[in-house]
Amino acid sequence: MRMKPKRLKSAPEDENTPPGPAVAVWGKKKSAFRCKRGVFSKILRELPEEIEYEIFSHLDSGSFLNLAMSCKFLWKKYTAPEKSRFWVRCRQNAGLPDCPPHLTERAFAHLVYMKCCHSWYQQCGKPRVSRIIWVASARYCDACVNQCMVGIRAFFEDSANEEMRDFESLLPTVKVNDRLSFSLPYLERLVGKWKDAKTENLSWEAFEAGQREHLQALSAHVETCKRWKKAADVARAQERRRLHDQRYSFIRSTLLATGYEEALLAFADSKLRQLKQVHGTAYLDNKGWAKIEPQVIKFMDNMQVAQVFAERIQKFARYFGQVKEEHLHDKDIAWWPGTVDLLLMQGTSYRTSLTTGSMEESETDLPALKAEIRRDVSRWLLERKAELEDIIRDLKPDVYPEDVQAVELAVCVLRCYGCGYNVRFPELLVHRCFRGQDCSGWSWDWAIQKELQLRDDVFEQTVIETLGYCPWSAGEDAARHLRRSKNEQPVNTMFTPCGPLTQSKAMETVQSCGKDPLRATWKEMDECNPIFSQPTSPLGTGVTVMSWRYAVTTLFLFPDGLESRGDWKVDDPDLPPAARVAVTKEYRLEEQGVRTQPIFCCARCPDPFLARMTYAEAVDHVSKSHAKEGGSIEGGDIYCNPHHWAMWASPMTVE
Template identity: 25%
Template sequence: MDPDIAQIQTSEAPEPSVEASAAPPPKKRAKTANIAQIQGALKRRGKKKSLSLLTDMPLDVIFEIFSNLLPGDLIALSRSNKAFRTLLFHRSSITVWRSARNNVPGLPDCPPELSEPAYANLLFTTNCHYCGRQGTQIIEWLLLTRCCKSCRENPAFFFDATNHPNDHKRDWLRSYLPSITRGRNTYVRMSDLAPFLEQWETQGNDNGGIDHLLKRSKEKTKLLKQRLLPHQLWDEQRNRNRELELDAIRKQRRRAVWDKLSETGLGDEKAFLNSSQKDFLRNMEGMKEPTPLTERNWLKIKDPIISWVQRARRERIREQRSAPYTTAINAIRPLLDAYGRTRPLTDCFPTTMDFCCIPQARAYIDELVTSGAALDAAHFTGLIPIAIQQWHNDASQHLYPLLPPWLIGTRHPDVLRSALVWFHCASKGSYPLPCNDTTIGYPRILVHTHTRHERRRVDEPQSPDDDLANAVCDIYLCSSYMLDPAQLKANITFDLHASFAAAEIVQLCGLDPSTASAEEMDELDARIACVPCKEIITWRKAVSHVYKPCHAGQREWVLLDDADCAALKKLEAKDRPKTTTGTFWCMRCRRFDRAMCNFFFSHKGLKALKAHMERAHGVVQFRPKYGVDYYVPDGEPTNDNERPLPVMYKELDFKVSTPELIALGW
C-alpha cells in the first residue's frame, strides 16, 4: 500500500494572501488585434499546452474542480506529480475526498480503519497492497486489502492453515481472526496472528483469561463482518453492473461483426448455427473483447472469423446432403446387426462402408433415399447374404494374381479355400494398428488391417458417393475403412514357406494336399505336437509356428491320436479367461461391423458383464453362457494369443497314448 495514501500528511499547504485577495482587480485594457498577431496565434494553435500552472490557481477553485471528480480520478491525479500529491494528501483536502466519494451512487461511508485516500485506493485501483502487482480484482473485505495469489501464499505475510492436520483448527481460525477463504483454503494475516498468540501466551494457564480472549476476538471478528457487509454488497453489485455493461458492449461488438459478415454474404449463416457453434464463435478472438468494433479491428480479426463461418457453412451443407443417407443407414443397421449375431464368430464381414458400396446394397439404399419409401425388412434381410457373397467374390479377385502358378493348377475347385493358401503381411507401420499377424489365411486376409484404407469425410461433396461416405463417417461406431487393392498389393504377398509347411501338416493328417481345403482341416480339428519345442498346437498355429525366430527352423511333427486329442481339448477348455479378471464381450451388443465393436463394449469379469446385461438389456442371468450371452474376440488363429492356446509338455495332466510321443519320452 502507498504510505502516503495510508496516512494523510500533516504538513500545511500555503494559504492565499489576504491582501492580494482584498485589492480590486486592475482594469483590463481593450486590445486590438492586427494581422501579425492573428498569424502568430494560428501558428501557436498546434503547440502542446501545459498544465504545470494548474497548481498555482486558488485553492478554492482547485477544490471546487476536484470535488466534481470521482475517487479514482483523485488517485490518478495524486500519482501524476508531486504537487498534486502534496495537495491531495494534505489534511485540508479531506472535504475533496468526501465530495468525490459522494459522487459515487450508493457507496457506503469510509470504514474507520481507513482514511479517505486509502478507501479510494482500495475501491478504485487493482494493485496488490503487498507487492504492487496490477490486476488483483478481488477485495478482501475482512482485511480491507487486495492480495494477489503469490503474496497470499507467502509465509512472511500469511499463515496457511489449509494443510493443517486438524480441520477444527482451520475453522477455529476463521471464527476468531479475519482471514482469506478460498474454498477449503484459509489464510490468516501474520500481523493479526502474532499479537493474538502473544496475548494467548500472557494468559498462561488461566483458562478464564483465555476464554475471555477468545470471546473478545470472536465478537470483534463478528462485528467486523457485520459492519463491512454493506461495503461487500456494494462491491458485489458494482461487479455485477460492470459485467452487464461489458456484456452489452460484447453483444454490440458481435452484432457489428455479423453486420460485416453480411457484407461478405455470410450473414444468413447465423440462423443455422447450433448452440455449440454459437458458443465457440462467441469465444473466438475478436468476438469477446469488451470494446466497440472499429474498421481497424475488423481488418485484424476478419480472416479467422470468415474462415470459421465458411467452414461451418460447408459442414451444414455436407450434413444436409448426407442426411437422407444417414437415415437410410440407421434404418438398415439393426437388420445387419441381427444377421451378424446369427453367424459364427469366424465369419468375415465387410465393413459398413464396404457393404454400402456393394452394388445390390447400394441400389437398395439409393432407392430408399430417392423415393423415401419405408424399409422392407424381409426383403433387405434376404439381400444381406447375397450382398456379402458378392463382396467376397469381388474382393477375392485381387488375391488371384498373388498365387503361384503351380497352385492355380491344382484340382481344388476354389483354389483360395485350399489348405495351402497362406499370405504374408509385410507392413511395418504402426497406423492404425501394428501388424502382429504376419501369416494370414483366407478369407481372413480380406478383413486384415493393412488391406484397407479409410474413406474420410469430404468437406465439399460433389456426388452421391461423397454423401454416402459422409453419412457413414458421421454415424457412431460405423467403420469407414474399405478394402483397398493398392494397399493389398503393397503389403500382402503369398507366403511360400507357410504353404510348404501346410502341405506337410495336411499330409500328416491323412489328407491330400492338392485337394484338401482349410474348412476340411478345421473340421478335422487335429492337434499336432512340435517335437523341438515340446508343445501341442492346432494345425493353423503349426503353419506359422515353425518359421518363428524361437524355433530356429527345425521341424518335426507328431499327430496326436484320438484319445490324446480328446484329452487335450478338455485341458484346453479349462484354460478360459478368468471370471474375475478376464475380458468378455456381450453377445447382444455384437455389431455387424465388429471392427469398432470390440474396442468399446468389453467388460472386465463376468460380474461387470452381468451388470451390463441387466442394465442395458434387462436380462438377469446368474450364469452367463459362452457363445450365447458372451464371447471373447476372435482374431487370427495363427496368433499365439488366440485360443486355443499352445499347451506345453509339462502342462499335460494326462498320460499320452500316441506311440511316437511315448517313444520320445512324453
C-alpha cells in the first residue's frame, strides 16, 4: 500500500537568511497524544502495585471500567486475573452486592454500568438500554429481548422442545412484556452443564439438587441487586433534583439581579423550569452562566412580550364574552365554542391593537370594538358557510335545489375522513379534525403542546396558552394532521357525503316528521323537536322515547338504526306527558349516562371549547359565576357539545 507523503512546511522566507530545512507538521497532535499516553503508561509500569491499588481503590466500578477501556494498554493490564482485587474494591465502593459465580468482576461491572444490548445472537450492542434483566445477567434492547427472553409456556408446549421439559423447573423466570419468560442463553448453558455431568457419571437427581441450590442462590442475589438498583436510582434522582434546583435558583437570582421583575418571573416560572439550560449536567457558576446567558435572556424577552399579550388577550376575551351575552339569542349568528381564537388568528384589525396598542377601554372606543367583534364573527361564519356550500355542491351535484342552502338542510351531514364521525354545519367549524386533532384518539394536553411546536409566532402561542385550546388549523396545517401513510387526501375532501343508503333513510325520517327533506333545516327541526317513541309494555304504561337529534344521529351512524329498534312512532298522541317533558329543549339531556360525562359548556363564558364539565359542575359554575348577571339553567346558559352528546346519549324509558 502506497503511503501518503507528509505535508512539509518551509521555514519563513527572508532574503537575509538562508533557507532552512523543511519542518514536518502533519500529525503533530497525534504524536503529542501518543507521547502523553506513552508517558502515562510508563508511569503505571514503574508504579508499585500497592501504591497503584491505593490510588485506584477510591473509584467505583463504573469509573474504573471507563479507565480500563480508555486504551489497549490499560485494558490488557486491568483485565488480567491478578488485578481482580482492584475490581472487588471498586465494586465495594459502589455498594454493589457480591459478584454472581457465573460472572467475573469485570463482566459484572460491565452489566451494571454499560448501557448496551448484550444480545450474543446478533452482536447487537445497541446503546442506551436502561433495563437490566438480573435473572439473565444481561440488558436487551426491544429488538432482541423476544429472541433472548422466551415465553416459558409457549416454548415447552412446543413438541420440538419436548426433550428439554425436564429443565423447566430449574430455570429462573421473570415477566417481560407481560409474559413469563426465561433466558434462552441460560437454558443452553444448563443443557451444556448436564452433558458435562453425564460424562462424569453424575445422576440426574444429584444434578437437579445442585441446580436447585444454585437457583435459590441466584434468586436471592437477584433480589439484592434489585434493592441496590432501586436505592441507586433514588439517590441519582435526588442528586439530579438538587442539581436542577441549584441551576434554577442560580438563573432566577441572576435574572432578578439583572433587572427582571418578580411578576415576570412568576409568569414564566413553569416554562423556565423546563428550559434546556436549567437541565444541565453540572452545577452552575458564573463561568457556566456566561455560556448560557444569551439563550436565557432571549427566552425572558419572549416571555416579557407574551406576558403583555396574555393580559390583553384576557381583556379581549372579556369583551368578547360581553358581546356574546348581548347577542346570545341573535338568530343571524351562531355562538359556537371556539370563535374568539379564530378571530385572533385571522389577522383582524384589533389584532394590531392587541400586539402594538394599549388596548385601554373607554366609553367611546368600547362600543366600536364590540360592534367590530359582532361584525367579524358574523362575517367569518358567512365566509365559512359559503366555502362549505361550494364543497357540498361539488361533491354532490344535482341533489339539492338551487334556491336553498344545502349546509342548513337537516339531511346534509358530512362524514369526516379523519375520524369517521358525521358532522353538520356549524358544528363542523369547531370539529377537532379542523383543529388539527384526530377524533378517534387524542390527548388534549399533548395536542396543545403539538400545536405550540407548529407555531413560531409569540402572539399565536400566547393565544393558545391563554385560552387553553387549539385554534382552527386551516389549510396545510389541517391537511398535515390528516395525512395517512398510504393515502393522502386534500383539504377539500376532508368531509365526504354520507352514503346513498344513509341519505335515503335520512330523507324518509324527515318525511315521517311531516317535513320536506329538501327544505327542512336543522334549525327548524330543533325548534319543533319531534319525538320518536316506542311502547315497552302491552298495557302502554311504559314508553321508550328519544329526541329528534338522537334519532337522526343514530340513523346516520347506523343506516338501519330506527328499523332495528322496532316500530318507532313520531309524535304519538298517546305519549305520556312525562316523556314529552323529558325530551324538550331544556330537559333533553336527561338521557341515561349523559349528565355524568364532562361534555357540558357554559354559554356565558368566552368560548370554553371542551370545558370538560359534568352537568353538576356546569350548574355549580353558573350559580356561582353568573348569578349576578342573571344566569339560569333554564335560560340556555348550559349547553352540551353536540358532537359529544351523540356519543353518550341513549333512549330513555318513562313509566
